Amino acid sequence: xxxxxxxxxxxxxxxxxxxxxxxxxxxxxxxxxxxxxxxxxxxxxxxxxxxxxxxxxxxxxxxxxxxxxxxxxxxxxxxxxxxxxxxxxxxxxxxxxxxxxxxxxxxxxxxxxxxxxxxxxxxxxxxxxxxxxxxxxxxxxxxxxxxxxxxxxxxxxxxxxxxxxxxxxxxxxxxxxxxxxxxxxxxxxxxxxxxxxxxxxxxxxxxxxxxxxxxxxxxxxxxxxxxxxxxxxxxxxxxxxxxxxxxxxxxxxxxxxxxxxxxxxxxxxxxxxxxxxxxxxxxxxxxxxxxxxxxxxxxxxxxxxxxxx
Ligand SMILES: [Zn+2]
Ligand SMILES: [Zn+2]
Numbered sequence: 206x207x208x209x210x211x212x213x214x215x216x217x218x219x220x221x222x223x224x225x226x227x228x229x230x231x232x233x234x235x236x237x238x239x240x241x242x243x244x245x246x247x248x249x250x251x252x253x254x255x256x257x258x259x260x261x262x263x264x265x266x267x268x269x270x271x272x273x274x275x276x277x278x279x280x281x282x283x284x285x286x287x288x289x290x291x292x293x294x295x296x297x298x299x300x301x302x303x304x305x306x307x308x309x310x311x312x313x314x315x316x317x318x319x320x321x322x323x324x325x326x327x328x329x330x331x332x333x334x335x336x337x338x339x340x341x342x343x344x345x346x347x348x349x350x351x352x353x354x355x356x357x358x359x360x361x362x363x364x365x366x367x368x369x370x371x372x373x374x375x376x377x378x379x380x381x382x383x384x385x386x387x388x389x390x391x392x393x394x395x396x397x398x399x400x401x402x403x404x405x406x407x408x409x410x411x412x413x414x415x416x417x418x419x420x421x422x423x424x425x426x427x428x429x430x431x432x433x434x435x436x437x438x439x440x441x442x443x444x445x446x447x448x449x450x451x452x453x454x455x456x457x458x459x460x461x462x463x464x465x466x467x468x469x470x471x472x473x474x475x476x477x478x479x480x481x482x483x484x485x486x487x488x489x490x491x492x493x494x495x496x497x498x499x500x501x502x503x504x505x506x507x508x509x510x511x512x513x514x
Pocket of ligand 2: 366
């Protein structure tokens with residue numbers, strides 16, 4: 206079987222837009238009715254079903270599960286790949302949309318994000334999961350641009366190759382480490398690593414070895430998120446019990462990983478990263494479970510999931 210590239214798959218999808226089938230026309234009518242209804246919110250599941258027919262050759266359902274994630278804070282949307290635990294082959298995609306980043310934005314941002322992630326999902330499925338980050342390291346290569354452009358001009362969307370909610374992303378990413386070495390004078394990162402979770406830079410980051418040899422500095426934590434109301438309440442309860450210090454230490458210290466966990470993340474570092482088109486700080490792979498506000502029986506498979514955003 207010939208290898209299908211992102212570009213081939215893009216052209217195939219674009220080809221269906223010249224003469225819409227009756228089914229595609231129905232989907233288009235339904236989409237236009239939704240987009241014209243003037244409501245501030247949109248049902249992403251309903252919309253996704255129509256886009257699946259109109260733009261993606263009906264290949265996304267049922268393999269792609271669309272869901273809102275309350276804990277996805279690093280990017281507006283993400284495709285998380287799951288393997289079949291038995292065969293170790295990729296079989297499914299969870300397309301997650303960030304509740305915190307999208308809930309207060311115009312619904313066009315939700316729609317454009319949904320389409321952006323749907324394009325990634327389409328390439329994963331049509332290229333036998335070969336859709337990767339491409340030459341520029343972002344997963345938004347020629348094929349992605351072709352299809353995004355076609356969809357944009359077909360439906361007047363604004364799907365970009367960026368996930369451009371800088372301010373929101375930054376305000377949620379509030380653990381900060383500063384490097385002491387020469388890289389602190391170098392753009393674009395100036396030795397800063399910002400993360401939404403308390404995971405200090407270390408060997409499990411794909412860029413760690415490179416940084417060790419090229420800079421050699423050490424990272425010191427310079428910023429933590431303000432404790433939440435819940436945490437303060439928990440603290441004062443502990444205080445009454447005379448155990449505040451323990452609690453505080455436990456909370457400030459980076460979580461120790463078990464050796465098995467370390468092994469797992471070492472082995473899978475190369476494939477487990479999520480891609481952030483607009484990262485302004487060197488960002489290693491975040492563990493899937495940390496972004497995940499959902500739970501399911503398949504959570505073990507999910508922990509080893511690959512993801513792209
Ligand atoms: Zn450095
Ligand atoms: Zn993307």
